[in-house]
Amino acid sequence: MNSTSPTIGVIGIGAMGMGIAKNLHRKGWPIVVRDIRPEAEAEAASLGMRVAATPAALAGQADCIIIVVVNAAQIDDVLFGSGSVIQAAAKGKTVVLCSTIAPEDTMRFSGRLAEAGVAAIDAPISGGPAKAEAGSMSMMIAAPEAVLQPWQPLLEAMAAKRFHISDHVGDGAKTKLVNNLLAGINLVASAEAFALGKRIGLEPRKLFDVIAASSGSSWVFEDRMSRVLENDFEPRAFAHILTKDVGLATAMADAAGYDTPLGDAALARYKLTLERGWSQLDDAAVIKTYES
Missing domain, CATH: 3.40.50.720 (NAD(P)-binding Rossmann-like Domain)
Structure with missing residues (x-):
């Protein structure tokens, strides 16, 4: 320029x-x-x-x-x-x-x-x-x-x-909400599975490495669970923002007469994250709802 x-x-x-x-x-x-x-x-x-x-x-x-x-x-x-x-x-x-x-x-x-x-x-x-x-x-x-x-x-x-x-x-906004619905579901699924592995005694780093190289992996898993490994919840993406986005996506689906059972379950988990006082943390903090 x-x-x-x-x-x-x-x-x-x-x-x-x-x-x-x-x-x-x-x-x-x-x-x-x-x-x-x-x-x-x-x-x-x-x-x-x-x-x-x-x-x-x-x-x-x-x-x-x-x-x-x-x-x-x-x-x-x-x-x-x-x-x-x-x-x-x-x-x-x-x-x-x-x-x-x-x-x-x-x-x-x-x-x-x-x-x-x-x-x-x-x-x-x-x-x-x-x-x-x-x-x-x-x-x-x-x-x-x-x-x-x-x-x-x-x-x-x-x-x-x-x-x-x-x-x-408006079509750009629709596309972003569809993407964020999937990202939000992926993150909750990642947190649920990763927290289960920790609960049953698996070593977190080794578990992370296995999933990252296997069929359960996703970009969201690798990005957010790497933060969990370091107990690093400094916000790159605030928990309250993803809660807002998933809520907008499920509302868009409702308006179209379309059911989103996985999206609804993910949204409930994000709302719980906020209710427990973690709204200003990174959205990876959703895992805390499984570990607390």
């Missing part, structure tokens, strides 16, 4: 958003950020990124605004609330919605943005903070080609694996 490159705004510089901002900043994109946490903004500023006081101030400086906040309520606030993106007269700009939210919320936000002359790209992401910072994460994209075309270099810089699901905003 060079001095004539478009400025990119990132609202929500938590684990994934900070990774995205660092990746794009390293690659030379002009970056301006906004977060509700002063410590996150201070970290971004120390790396040479600009910090905006409000979403409106960010939108006034940015050509494209990437939103990576926790949920639909926060998106509603940064897009349409006090000091919001829309209040910056953002006509002609583009908003990239990267958060995991319900498809109907994605479509609702896109419609309201369109009324203000702002384009929307439905682009939920997956892979975790390390892949976000490396630019190697996955992205599920839904938007018309005319909206996507000007921002292809940005999307390529953000995600090594990009899947254009369709031209219809």
